[in-house]
Amino acid sequence: MVSGTGASEATAGGGMSPSAANAARAVLERHVAQGYSPGMVALIGRGAQADVLAVGRQSLQTPDPMRRDSIFRIASMTKPITAAVAMMLTEEGKLHLDEPVERLLPELANRRVLKRLDGPLDDTVPARRPITVEDLLAFRCGMGLILERPDSYPIQRRIRELGIVGFGPPDPASPLHPDEWMKRLGTLPLMAQPGERWMYNTGSYILGVLLARAAGQPLPDLLRERLFDPLGMKDTAFWVPSQNRSRLVSAYVPTEHGIELYESAASSAWSKPPAFPDAAAGLVSTADDFFAFSRFMLDGGMAGGRRLLSQASVKTMTTNRLTPAQRAGGTPILDAGRGWGLGMSVVVEKGTEGLPAGAFGWNGGLGTTWVADPQSGQSTLLLTNTMFASPVLPTVHQEFLRTVWVARS
DSSP, rough: OOOOOOOOOOOOOOOOHHHHHHHHHHHHHHHHHTTOOSSSEEEEEETTTTEEEEBSSSOOSSOOBBTTOBEEGGGGGGGHHHHHHHHHHHHTTTTOOOBGGGGGGGSSSOOEEEESEEEEOEEEEEESOOOOOHHHHHHHOOOOOOSSSSTSSSSHHHHHTTTSSSSSSOOOOOOOOOOHHHHTTTSSSBBTTTTTTOOOOOOHHHHHHHHHHHSSSSSHHIIIIIIIIHOOOOOOOOSSOOGGGGOOOOEEEETEEEEEEEEEOOTGGSSSSSSSSTTOOOOOOHHHHHHHHHHHHTSSEEOOOOOESSHHHHHTTTTTOOOOOHHHHHTTTTTTEEEEEESSEOOSOOOOOOTTTOOEEETTTTTTTEETTTTTTTTEEEEBBBBBBBSOOOOHHHHHHHHHHHOOO
């Protein structure tokens, strides 16, 4: 792919035709020109080769052009990474998908469950069974994001009073360490019976604490040793060191008057190690780093000729685990045609974006999208500066995916 608006570094060989590449570039340039986001980086890869396009700038406040190695807050694209390391620990016998989490998380033993999501916190019944490791990965642990206005329900107000992250956007400035976070979380009733409903986000936060305890080491060290170092993901971490900060993009939020600064690169909360390493949405990464992870998944757990994860575990992660009713209850976060595997979405039925059945991946609410297709071996990434305004995938992401995937249909 050749450059568009702003600077670009590109390599050829990702498998796109010139006409498809031009169409994809036109989508990005149009949305940058219209002011949706200062800049974007897109990657379309197959095998070890990738077409990469960087358009626009890293920030509205500086002239720095977007770069191939610009660093983005990938938010919920953290979840698949965490899930992959969880499966590594299951293969080693340190965890089991069907075991109750209370062995390592005693704070979650003897759960009570709200009779009604909007009801008082003391109006509960006993949980019918314990929360399992698979419940955390499949987002059926009985806790998650409530798609209502903040403070609408008593449990939302209590979460705010406790200062617990995990029920909204990532917050690397949270002062709570993992043990204190778990202690406070354990005072809450569940919002649904374990295994009953798909509820987004919180399961991965809990999973991060579980993994650190199972491995006997801090989560950042665990992810680096098991995945980032073997895959060469040198810029993926929970924070950005000073020598790399010039590559961190600023983040923006859409408003009715255009975009407004959400967080500048110069004063980013991602500039130091967090007290609570957020296994759901806390990572930063680059297009090439995440492409390495995508290739690892498409290669069935192989990296550089070395097996890090079994093909069976990859298959388990990328197979829908939800019933039709659970999928329907997950809308609009799970859009039409998608189910959920372990830590990521799975395309069950071909949708309007042209994504083929069997494709997997996920989005990051601060502006990122990833799709991988095992049938064609293709990876697609779109990284932008601008967060999603709602659970529905923003127009530029939808158009980009349609352009890339419908062209392959």
